[in-house]
Amino acid sequence: MKTISTLMFAAFSVCAYGQTTEATMLKNAYNGIKNNITKMAEAMPEDQYSFKASPDIRTFGQLMGHIADAQGRTCATAAGSEMPPSASSKTSKADLVAALKNSFDICDGVFNSLSDEDAAKMITAGRGGPRSKMGTLWGVVVHSNEEYGYTAVYLRLKGITPPSSAGR
């Protein structure tokens, strides 16, 4: 599974060319989990999207849909844009990969436009809050990392190395 050095390699990739600010560190963490989840969704074969590690939990596909919905809703609210359609009824790999991409497209605009100046602006998006805009976006990163942690084990159970551990 992911090690701290892997995480930091990602963190430094932004710091290397830009000024180290709160906003750049957040954007980097977001790009890290975006990369991992996108690759994960692609790596899992379609016939395993219905796989679940135990009977009482979400399938891999349902988890991908949950991530897409959580990201899309929170980022759309933060952006003041229209809510994306729910991915909860989607089951095919193509539909879920598309839903994830759509949620990342929405979030890209929000994360990329965040400046240190508006980081402390209080908003209500996602669950709970109100919270600072930066805190809300960190919440997206935290939640997506948790879900990625679930599904990294699903991948291992199917003999696939998770993206965060690939190449090591």
Add this chain to the structure above:
Amino acid sequence: MKTAILLAIAGALTVSAQNPLSGDAKFFYNMVKAEVVRSAEKMPEENYSFKPTPEVRSFGQLVGHVADAQYEFCAPAKGEKKESSVEKTAKTKAELVAGLKEAFSYCDAVYASMTDANAADKVKFFGRDMTKMGVLTFNTVHAEEHYGNMVTYLRMKGLVPPSSENSR
């Protein structure tokens, strides 16, 4: 799965008007701390050696890894050097839980010392300049990912993870 504990804590959340950014960072840290400690306590000792596949960490090793990571992130944020080897040295559940709690206690003080005014202070991390809040939030994100791993391990052993305990 998750979200129930997030909602429960979010409902009780009050963010300091003077420290919205660091207040949010502390909120997410306290959330994952509670989730990881409760997971470590909940998993029976006989399952500390459980690993879903041969090439990944056992549950006990995950607990030790998260403990060690607290020092790897929080010591630089505090401006200290601190070695930790809970993953390699602690063998029993009691030792691992104790090591985990001690590690979080160390980080508690570091997070507590953070305000919005000093959040952007530069700290050295792996030889690079990062912000204090950035390092601490990467710690939270890293712990949350491994909590996600633990969730699937717990589910595979028929246990409800802490973040879902109040949802059923």
